[in-house]
Amino acid sequence: MNRLRAATAVAATIFAVAVPFFLKPFGIFLISMWAVLTIAAIGLNLTLGYAGQVSLAQGAFVGIGAYTVALLTQAGYPFALAFVAAGGLCFAIGGMLGYPALRVQHHYLAFVTLAFTTLVFLVLRNEEWLTNGIYGINGIIRPTFFGWSTRSALNFYFFSLGTLAVLSMATWWMLRSPWGRAFVALRENPIRALSLGVDTRRYTLMAFAIGSSLGGLSGGLYAPLVQFIDPGSFALGMSFNLLLMVIVGGSGYFFGPFVGALVAVLLPEWTRITQGYYLIIYAALVMVMMAFCPSGILGLIERVLKAAFRSGGTAPALRAEGIGP
Amino acid sequence: MSAILEVADLHKSFGGVTAVNGVSFDVREGEILGIIGPNGSGKSTLFNCVLGQLLPDGGEVRIDGKRTTGMRPCDLNRLGVSRTFQLLQVFPQLSVHDNLILAGQEHQGSMFSRLIGRADAGLGEAADRMVEFFQLSHLAGEQAGALSYGQQKLLDAAMAFMAGPRLVLLDEPAGGVNLTMLTHLRERLQAYHAQRKATFVVIEHQMEFVMALCTRVLVLAEGRIIAEGAPHDIRRNPVVIEAYLGY
Numbered sequence: 001m002n003r004l005r006a007a008t009a010v011a012a013t014i015f016a017v018a019v020p021f022f023l024k025p026f027g028i029f030l031i032s033m034w035a036v037l038t039i040a041a042i043g044l045n046l047t048l049g050y051a052g053q054v055s056l057a058q059g060a061f062v063g064i065g066a067y068t069v070a071l072l073t074q075a076g077y078p079f080a081l082a083f084v085a086a087g088g089l090c091f092a093i094g095g096m097l098g099y100p101a102l103r104v105q106h107h108y109l110a111f112v113t114l115a116f117t118t119l120v121f122l123v124l125r126n127e128e129w130l131t132n133g134i135y136g137i138n139g140i141i142r143p144t145f146f147g148w149s150t151r152s153a154l155n156f157y158f159f160s161l162g163t164l165a166v167l168s169m170a171t172w173w174m175l176r177s178p179w180g181r182a183f184v185a186l187r188e189n190p191i192r193a194l195s196l197g198v199d200t201r202r203y204t205l206m207a208f209a210i211g212s213s214l215g216g217l218s219g220g221l222y223a224p225l226v227q228f229i230d231p232g233s234f235a236l237g238m239s240f241n242l243l244l245m246v247i248v249g250g251s252g253y254f255f256g257p258f259v260g261a262l263v264a265v266l267l268p269e270w271t272r273i274t275q276g277y278y279l280i281i282y283a284a285l286v287m288v289m290m291a292f293c294p295s296g297i298l299g300l301i302e303r304v305l306k307a308a309f310r311s312g313g314t315a316p317a318l319r320a321e322g323i324g325p
Numbered sequence: 326m327s328a329i330l331e332v333a334d335l336h337k338s339f340g341g342v343t344a345v346n347g348v349s350f351d352v353r354e355g356e357i358l359g360i361i362g363p364n365g366s367g368k369s370t371l372f373n374c375v376l377g378q379l380l381p382d383g384g385e386v387r388i389d390g391k392r393t394t395g396m397r398p399c400d401l402n403r404l405g406v407s408r409t410f411q412l413l414q415v416f417p418q419l420s421v422h423d424n425l426i427l428a429g430q431e432h433q434g435s436m437f438s439r440l441i442g443r444a445d446a447g448l449g450e451a452a453d454r455m456v457e458f459f460q461l462s463h464l465a466g467e468q469a470g471a472l473s474y475g476q477q478k479l480l481d482a483a484m485a486f487m488a489g490p491r492l493v494l495l496d497e498p499a500g501g502v503n504l505t506m507l508t509h510l511r512e513r514l515q516a517y518h519a520q521r522k523a524t525f526v527v528i529e530h531q532m533e534f535v536m537a538l539c540t541r542v543l544v545l546a547e548g549r550i551i552a553e554g555a556p557h558d559i560r561r562n563p564v565v566i567e568a569y570l571g572y
Contacts, residue, residue, distance in 0.1 A: 178433070182431075
């Protein structure tokens with residue numbers, strides 16, 4: 001099974017590297033969007049899927065990251081600095097947002113984070129002196145590194161894909177470490193975790209801070225990808241979309257966000273051939289998917305593989321070892 | 326021998342119901358103290374107050390002479406105090422092996438060193454030894470949720486010992502366990518006690534289990550201690566028979 005998993009990962013990597021050469025600019029834009037939003041979804045999967053903390057604020061963190069990069073680069077700061085600042089700022093704000101999670105859980109926490117998203121949207125819309133209000137920020141330039149410009153769609157895609165690869169590996173490292181086990185413990189049984197010495201307070205705050213930071217870094221790529229941002233892009237819709245990615249892909253599965261983002265970015269475009277009905281069809285497909293595989297696409301695949309391997313002995317697991325659930 | 330745990334005049338009420346009413350006792354290093362009593366006598370509330378899950382309304386808890394009243398359970402755990410719960414409390418989605426590593430990992434280095442260090446926090450071999458000790462080796466790779474009730478009870482107990490605690494509080498470890506598994510569990514606890522000289526406090530209804538395992542027994546009724554002594558004396562105590570044993 002490890003071989004099958006390794007082969008799948010290698011094939012997916014080769015596909016991700018090769019596919020833009022067969023696509024038109026809009027197609028490259030879409031897969032770049034996939035790479036960028038996957039980063040935010042990985043962050044939400046960490047907070048929600050692994051640590052079990054419901055958050056409807058991930059879209060707001062993408063917004064904070066996007067505005068941080070847009071404002072700093074337009075003020076003349078280098079992209080790398082702005083990008084790090086986006087992640088750092090969201091880490092700090094995310095950590096603070098984690099405090100309510102120490103007192104409230106589940107749908108109450110969802111409402112707290114939903115209120116935060118609304119608050120961020122209002123700040124982005126109303127504080128014109130800083131954000132240019134409803135007019136948004138235009139002409140966000142794509143960065144150049146040591147003479148390599150990411151201005152072209154293809155180069156920006158590879159830049160996004162590389163960033164996704166680095167951040168994915170960092171997240172994988174964290175989840176395979178004792179932190180990953182502690183996050184799962186936090187989700188499954190915080191009282192027992194506490195009795196085993198797990199400082200649930202610190203791990204809850206870290207789950208929020210790191211997940212939010214990934215949202216901010218995603219926003220840091222989102223701004224130069226679309227080159228125009230306005231507050232409406234980071235309202236509740238974005239948070240719900242990211243939540244959809246995590247749930248559809250498979251909450252708590254490491255590769256869930258990759259698959260979920262693929263569905264959430266590409267499915268609406270594929271259904272566009274139905275013209276005015278595409279959103280209805282997209283919504284219906286998502287509802288059917290949730291009804292028949294509530295554990296997401298990877299949960300469904302795992303079930304199918306387990307059934308297929310049952311006679312063969314060892315059941316396969318799509319979740320990386322040691323990082324549960 | 327010195328007292329590892331001292332409980333003095335502990336009180337806890339829920340609304341108008343007094344669950345623990347002025348309970349005081351000491352636990353000496355290396356002993357196995359049993360706490361028995363009818364349902365609702367305040368045994369689990371007493372445990373939860375001692376272990377920081379509940380804040381007592383009054384009284385004091387000391388571990389190794391240090392005041393620990395109101396201390397968080399995770400901080401108590403780092404002082405070498407471990408527990409099991411009345412209801413099963415394993416992590417069903419994690420493997421047996423990972424449950425055990427989780428039970429010990431927070432005692433390994435700092436939070437940062439655990440992030441950059443080994444995935445098993447250096448506890449892989451200790452977890453192997455623990456599954457072997459509790460005779461769960463053949464299940465080490467299985468998800469804890471897939472184990473039988475009795476096996477999960479064993480795992481639950483094994484987790485409590487993973488960090489090498491000096492004081493272990495076991496809340497109804499025999500509850501719902503069949504006779505074969507019960508003997509096995511008692512033998513494991515006795516073997517661990519003999520090897521590590523750890524101190525146990527055991528809440529249990531299963532009298533044979535208590536009598537075979539414990540060196541001293543406290544009897545609780547309506548939030549108060551009504552009797553204390555050696556197991557065979559407790560069995561014959563008319564107050565205990567009247568309030569609890571009923572024969």
